[in-house]
Amino acid sequence: MLDLKEYGIIMWDAEKIASFRRTLLDWYDREKRDLPWRRTKNPYYIWVSEIMLQQTQVQTVIPYYERFLDWFPSVRDLAEAPEEKLLKAWEGLGYYSRVRNMQKAAQQIMDDFDGQFPDTYENIAKLKGIGPYTAGAISSIAFDLPEPAVDGNVMRVMARLFEVNYDIGDPKNRKIFQAIMEILIDPNRPGDFNQALMDLGTDIESAKNPRPDESPIRFFCAAYLNGTYDKYPIKLPKKKPTPMQIQAFVIRNMKGEFLLEKNIEGRLLGGFWTFPIMETDFIGQQLSLFENDNYVLETVSQKAIFEKNYALKPDWTDNGFTPVKHTFSHQKWTIEMVEGSVKDDKLPTDKELCWVAAEDFDQFPMATPQKKMIKTYEDSKKG
DNA sequence: AATGCGTGGGG
DNA sequence: TCCCCAAGCAT
Secondary structure, eight states: OOOOGGGGGOOOOOOHHHHHHHHHHHHHHHHHHOOOOGSOOOHHHHHHHHHHHHSSSSSHHHHHHHHHHHHOOOOHHTOOHHHHHHHHTTTOOTTTTHHHHHHHHHHHHHHSSTTTTTOOOOHHSSSSTHHHHHHHHHHHHOOOOOOOOOOHHHHHHHHHHOOOOOOTSSSGHHHHHHHHHHSSSSSSSHHHHHHHHHHHHHHOOSSSSSGGGGGGGGGGGGHHTTTHHHHHHOOOOOOOOEEEEEEEEEOTTTOOOEEEEEEOOOSSTTOOOEOOOOEEESSSSEEEEETTTEEEEEEHHHHHHHHHHHTOEEEOOOOOOOOOEEESEEEEEEEEEEEESSSOOOOOOOOOOOEOGGGGGGSSSHHHHHHHHHHHHHHHHHH
């Protein structure tokens, strides 16, 4: 067991802990949000909600949650679903490995747990895509097990309660907050205790613009009482996303269909369909070639590279589309679109390519950058 | 241990 | 408009 004193944290006595639990749970009983996944103890439903809620806000999740359970009512349905339907169910939510891992976990439940959702922390934590936070959340909410669910909210609230001088963004410090929570958690209502802290951290004790005077636990909060509230939690700034210049090729055949390509699995937006794209940070620049005893500078165009890689000879119709901007967690794209049309639409076989009519776009899983490109293209044709 | 992996909302 | 942030996990 980790010794909190070594981290400069003075734990409360039993009476204060009991008082804290009562104060927090009384507030939760009055103020808790009525959310779809709070009307059930079905571990499958709880699991779906917890995976969707990873790094994703409640308001965004609700419609996805309802539709997901409609499409995949049971673990078995999820285990047997085709990949395309999985991606459609998650389209627009982001972090798509979440849903791939969920399907693997559903298959683990069918194969290793006889189709029954595991009911111990240890077995729940064996499932793909379930880490310490999610294992704690499911254990406590669905099975009433006294397991902490340490997420960003809990770390923030705990850091303020005890003036924890350790960076909450550093994974190795997670164990400090885990140790605090193992002592504080109410063994009689562990699920409510965990969710109360999340509700509190989401709104009143949020990261930006918190309202500490409204917190039901302010008189337990060292940072509040000592006037150091603004100093906690300690969190080092993240790295900024890398700017990247991208070229997209909007190519149509004689039927007016668009060329789409399926992204390679295991990479960014793997399995989703997009207009062919190319990173152009390093091309479109001048290359030196050795020719006739001299070096000559030659500008290699993206279009030439496209023609070679896709074995197509489009007639290019340049028409200055507004660049599409899209920021991922780690990359910041500026996408320039170019348009072309082909008479001969025979496609190479070394890539997953197909011609698709605009009215059939919704049958293909498409991520947000592609949706933005389609909108920009259509808007330019209208205006 | 550090990095890859999305997206939408709020200031 | 741009920047920061949010109910993490896998490798």
